[in-house]
Amino acid sequence: xxxxxxxxxALRLQEGESSSLNCSYTVSGLRGLFWYxxxxxxxxxxLFTLYSAGEEKEKERLKATLTKKExxxxxxxxxxxDSATYLCAVQALGPNAGGTSYGKLxxxxxxxxxxxx
Amino acid sequence: GAVVSQxxxxxxxxxxxSVKIECRSLDFQATxxxxxxxxxxxxxxxxxxxxxxxxxxxxxGVEKDKFLINHASLTLSTLTVTSAxxxxxxxxxxxxxTSGDNEQFFGPGTRLTVL
Numbered sequence: 001x002x003x004x005x006x007x008x009x010a011l012r013l014q015e016g017e018s019s020s021l022n023c024s025y026t027v028s029g030l031r032g033l034f035w036y037x038x039x040x041x042x043x044x045x046x047l048f049t050l051y052s053a054g055e056e057k058e059k060e061r062l063k064a065t066l067t068k069k070e071x072x073x074x075x076x077x078x079x080x081x082d083s084a085t086y087l088c089a090v091q092a093l094g095p096n097a098g099g100t101s102y103g104k105l106x107x108x109x110x111x112x113x114x115x116x117x
Numbered sequence: 118g119a120v121v122s123q124x125x126x127x128x129x130x131x132x133x134x135s136v137k138i139e140c141r142s143l144d145f146q147a148t149x150x151x152x153x154x155x156x157x158x159x160x161x162x163x164x165x166x167x168x169x170x171x172x173x174x175x176x177x178g179v180e181k182d183k184f185l186i187n188h189a190s191l192t193l194s195t196l197t198v199t200s201a202x203x204x205x206x207x208x209x210x211x212x213x214x215t216s217g218d219n220e221q222f223f224g225p226g227t228r229l230t231v232l
Contacts, residue, residue, distance in 0.1 A: 032219045043121075043210045043223035044161070087160065091219060103149055103214060105221060107160040 002027045004108035006088050012114045013078055021073040021111045023088030033071050034105060035064050036087040044087055047073075078115045085110040120144050121213050123224035130201055131232055138196045138227045140211030146191035147213035151221060152184075155208040167194050201231040 005024045013019055025033065032051050036044035048057045050066040057064050061082065063074040073086055089105040120143040130136050140150055149168050153161040165181075167173040167188035175181045185197040194213075198205055208228055212221040 034220070036223070041208075041226070041228070043123075043212075043226045046119075046220055046222060049220055103151070103219070103221070104163055104166065105151075105161075105212075107162075109160045 002090055002092055002106040004088055004090055004106055006086075006108035006111050008111060009109065010112040010114070012116065013075075015079055015115055015117050016077050018074070018076045018078070020075070021086055021088075021113070023071040023073070023108055024069060025071070025088075025090045025108075026069075027090045027092050027106075029093035031091045031093045033066055034089045034091065035062075035071070035073055036089065038085045038087055038110070040085075047086075075113070078113075080115045080117050083113055083115045085112050119220075119222040121147075121211065121222050121224040123211060123227050125227060126225060127228040127230075129230045129232065132202050133200055135197055135199045136201055136229060138198075138209055138211075138229075140194045140196070140213070140224050142192045142213045142222075145213075145215055147194075148191065148216040149214050150188055150194040151212045151214075152186060152194075152196050153210045153212065155210060155226075161210060164196075198229065201229070203231045205229065206231045 003026045007022045032049050035047040038044045048064040053068045061076050065072045087110045089107045122141045124139045152164045155161050164179045165173045165175045167186050173186035188194040210226040212223045214221045
């Protein structure tokens with residue numbers, strides 16, 4: 001069974017204080033690892049997809065990296081508007097690998113990020 | 118691009134009634150749509166996957182007779198919660214993707230409260 005564990009559960013930063021969020025995963029065969037941002041009472045907003053170990057992607061103050069066992073979301077010089085819950089999800093290879101549904105995403109519990117001014 | 122809408126954004130209903138939630142892909146054709154449920158301070162749990170024109174595939178533990186899913190067109194999927202009870206109160210979120218794409222784009226969610 002696919003599993004995703006995110007740490008820490010909650011992270012408080014001062015504005016400008018860089019840090020990283022961790023996503024550890026086990027999957028039968030990784031098709032893709034996804035990062036989303038979710039604001040309270042809203043649906044997840046797509047950030048990145050990573051497909052293979054060593055891959056990196058950047059968007060503004062965010063940078064996502066991937067190894068064979070985990071992914072990191074690095075936040076450089078965060079601002080208060082970066083406060084949100086960050087979700088990590090994995091998608092397994094094959095129509096039925098890791099679940100009954102092709103394209104199924106298995107989500108972690110999320111990291112609640114709060115950036116204080 | 119890649120905008121997904123949901124309607125209604127929130128709904129309050131009495132126990133025993135049925136509620137329909139719509140999920141639309143506004144600027145792309147969604148061959149596959151997914152329905153998730155999220156309880157407070159918990160992550161998203163997949164309920165079912167629907168492909169246009171075919172029956173939905175439900176995750177283990179999800180009652181298909183209670184949560185009716187219809188994906189009649191490439192831009193619309195509906196979730197009907199039948200005979201709703203207070204324990205069905207939750208945040209329901211849909212997502213959509215096109216054929217060949219891995220990315221799923223999520224709707225804004227529907228808050229269901231059953232009294």
